[in-house]
Amino acid sequence: MVIRRFTVTGVSLAVTLGAALLGADPTVAATPQAGTAPRPSAASGAAHAAAPDIDVAKVQAHLTELHAIAQRNGGNRRSTGQGYRDSVAYVKNKLKAAGYAISEQPCTSGCSSGAGPNLIAEWPQGDAGTVYMFGSHLDGVGAGPGINDNGSGSAALLETALTLARENPAMAARVRFGWWTDEEQGLNGSDFYVRSLSRTERARIKAYYNFDMVASTNGGYFINHVDSAAAAPMKEYWDSLKLQPEENTEGAGRSDDYSFEQAGIPTSGYAMGAGARKTSAQAAKWGGTAYRSYDPCYHQSCDTTANINATGLNRSADGIAYTLWKRAVSGTGGGASAG
Ligand SMILES: [Zn+2]
Numbered sequence: 596m597v598i599r600r601f602t603v604t605g606v607s608l609a610v611t612l613g614a615a616l617l618g619a620d621p622t623v624a625a626t627p628q629a630g631t632a633p634r635p636s637a638a639s640g641a642a643h644a645a646a647p648d649i650d651v652a653k654v655q656a657h658l659t660e661l662h663a664i665a666q667r668n669g670g671n672r673r674s675t676g677q678g679y680r681d682s683v684a685y686v687k688n689k690l691k692a693a694g695y696a697i698s699e700q701p702c703t704s705g706c707s708s709g710a711g712p713n714l715i716a717e718w719p720q721g722d723a724g725t726v727y728m729f730g731s732h733l734d735g736v737g738a739g740p741g742i743n744d745n746g747s748g749s750a751a752l753l754e755t756a757l758t759l760a761r762e763n764p765a766m767a768a769r770v771r772f773g774w775w776t777d778e779e780q781g782l783n784g785s786d787f788y789v790r791s792l793s794r795t796e797r798a799r800i801k802a803y804y805n806f807d808m809v810a811s812t813n814g815g816y817f818i819n820h821v822d823s824a825a826a827a828p829m830k831e832y833w834d835s836l837k838l839q840p841e842e843n844t845e846g847a848g849r850s851d852d853y854s855f856e857q858a859g860i861p862t863s864g865y866a867m868g869a870g871a872r873k874t875s876a877q878a879a880k881w882g883g884t885a886y887r888s889y890d891p892c893y894h895q896s897c898d899t900t901a902n903i904n905a906t907g908l909n910r911s912a913d914g915i916a917y918t919l920w921k922r923a924v925s926g927t928g929g930g931a932s933a934g
Contacts, residue, residue, distance in 0.1 A: 814867030
């Protein structure tokens with residue numbers, strides 16, 4: 596997540612107030628999987644209503660690789676360095692082997708000089724006119740390896756994408772993943788991507804889901820635009836785990852969902868928090884230490900594989916899969932409807 600706080604514009608303030616006034620989506624009240632684990636992944640490959648469980652050990656294995664990449668490249672994965680390019684290659688090779696249509700998009704305007712490309716991967720099934728997009732920034736700051744920020748979101752998305760390919764369910768809608776460059780320098784990669792889309796292409800994207808810092812060691816459970824229609828499946832999953840998620844106020848305007856929001860695309864996503872401090876009320880309901888940062892290693896050299904909340908990472912990855920299945924896999928009742 597980027598340090599810079601963006602000025603709250605009239606438009607985004609109106610969106611926030613509108614969501615608050617509308618209150619919770621009534622469909623959220625129905626929690627069909629309340630208190631139960633998602634189905635085991637041993638079921639057959641036809642269309643299913645239930646999402647698979649994402650193996651958190653595999654997500655952590657991706658984090659170990661991203662950490663090693665940083666260590667080989669001066670200790671960071673900054674967008675302009677080889678650590679970022681190697682991160683792109685790692686994700687790309689995994690997706691390619693799984694059957695994804697992949698493109699590297701060089702950021703030719705608005706990015707830092709020498710920044711590596713965005714990586715876009717689309718699962719080539721489902722209605723191409725109805726796209727659900729899931730994204731994470733793959734770059735880090737110069738100060739450290741960037742494992743919670745944002746290896747965590749990047750790795751959770753990668754393993755979700757690989758699980759989708761492995762399960763290969765019948766699709767109602769198209770799923771597209773984005774790993775963004777140069778987020779830490781001002782949300783530049785995602786901004787370039789959104790600007791590169793035609794009006795028609797933008798209209799096809801029914802919702803964009805962002806994942807930035809989803810495994811903070813002293814974190815909480817935050818959802819972007821928590822009461823919006825786009826957020827409904829994300830909230831439904833965390834509600835089923837009794838996590839009592841809150842609005843992601845700290846992250847508003849500070850990650851790549853902002854680029855999509857500015858283009859009028861509905862957005863949501865998970866986050867566990869950055870440099871802001873946990874309140875005593877939050878410590879009472881989620882555990883952890885009050886008056887301490889959600890991520891005490893935010894943008895520091897100690898943001899290593901030791902700086903990962905494995906429980907939070909697991910809950911985030913499973914909720915991403917839940918949302919993807921609910922939105923885009925056929926037979927789930929949510930696939931073709933706008934988010
Ligand atoms: Zn950051």
